[in-house]
Amino acid sequence: MSDARGTGGAREWGFTDDLGAALTAARRPERVVAYVRAGAALLDLGVRPVAVYGSGHDADRLDPVKAGGLAAAGVPYLGPGRALDEARIRGLGGVDLVVDVTYDGKSPYAVDGALAERLGVPLAALAVGNELTLGAIVDRFAALAGALGAEADAGARSTGRLGDAEAAVRAAAARTGATVLALSGAGPEQVHLARPHAWPELARLAELGVRFVDPGPGPGASWLTTDWEHAVGLGPDLVLFDSRANAVPPHAVPPGARLAPWNPETPPSPAACARFFQDLAAALGDGDGGGEP
Structure with missing residues (x-):
């Protein structure tokens, strides 16, 4: 307030x-x-x-x-x-x-x-x-x-763009049905798999219909720390990888999976969230097998 x-x-x-x-x-x-x-x-x-x-x-x-x-x-x-x-x-x-x-x-x-x-x-x-x-x-x-x-005007315009981006995600998720795994690389031996409900932007994407892969039981409220073999075995269609400088690029990629960057610290503004959601909608659509445009 x-x-x-x-x-x-x-x-x-x-x-x-x-x-x-x-x-x-x-x-x-x-x-x-x-x-x-x-x-x-x-x-x-x-x-x-x-x-x-x-x-x-x-x-x-x-x-x-x-x-x-x-x-x-x-x-x-x-x-x-x-x-x-x-x-x-x-x-x-x-x-x-x-x-x-x-x-x-x-x-x-x-x-x-x-x-x-x-x-x-x-x-x-x-x-x-x-x-x-x-x-x-x-x-x-x-x-x-x-x-x-x-000024309120700029925020209102950005909020409209976020609404458009959410609509694009909803449409792409429904059309493709792609499964998604979000992770942060920690080296050749370890990877942190995101628990989608623990990340507000991922939880919102799930509400829009994005099918996130459950990393499985284990310690960690936000991440499950495991090995790359476990991550590969989950078989997602799309991997969202932590693209921050402190994270390690993916050491292994599930067969046939596509990669797209994810910033777990996306600025909490309508404009930044809209950019991320639009990029994700495009990444989901890249493997839709030629569905409706």
Whole structure:
């Protein structure tokens, strides 16, 4: 939730994040530093961060798969969030707000909350885990963008494109009946197989009719860690492989299966989700055997 009140010509800014923190500031924040995934979503929604930072998986260079439009917009990358210090942030010329994500609803994912405290600015963490639907996650980022002054028109147009992309996925899934396995490579000995219900974008695709392969029983709420022989034996028609820089390309491919990239940290904006869904609809259609156009 967000709120802005005028008192004697001043406007007090407020926003309640997904950790339940009621954030306030004397005025609306204008200079935002964000985790890469959050920053890419905000940029899509009309809020340009002054800089972004990565997670513990990221190195000193911005992962182009995770970057969205950040590099093209000239948004600087500061490196992994846990390694940031006050001097690096203050060297940007000031910051009003830090934006991160949360997977557990208890703490920010990629940055130490104490950093924002030392800077004397609010930290907003928005949920991206499976306790929310993809639509709810996208709506929360849109709400924050709106609270930061973004125009609603661009978001509305992107939402329309997402609706078109979802329709394309539904049609392709119904026409082809292709089975899909999402995974993240960990080397020649190991692979992480995604449990579709644990990933909001995959869960939404399943609602649209995409037939995901169940990786099978075993430990792990989001991934089943296993060997490539098990993955090959599941026999999917399409493999969605983790295309982030920290993941390893597929070591083995099931016979006859097609490959398509998947970013498990797709920016939660209508535009980014629409691009992913459109690409998936095309990948599903590549093996439909010449069905209806």
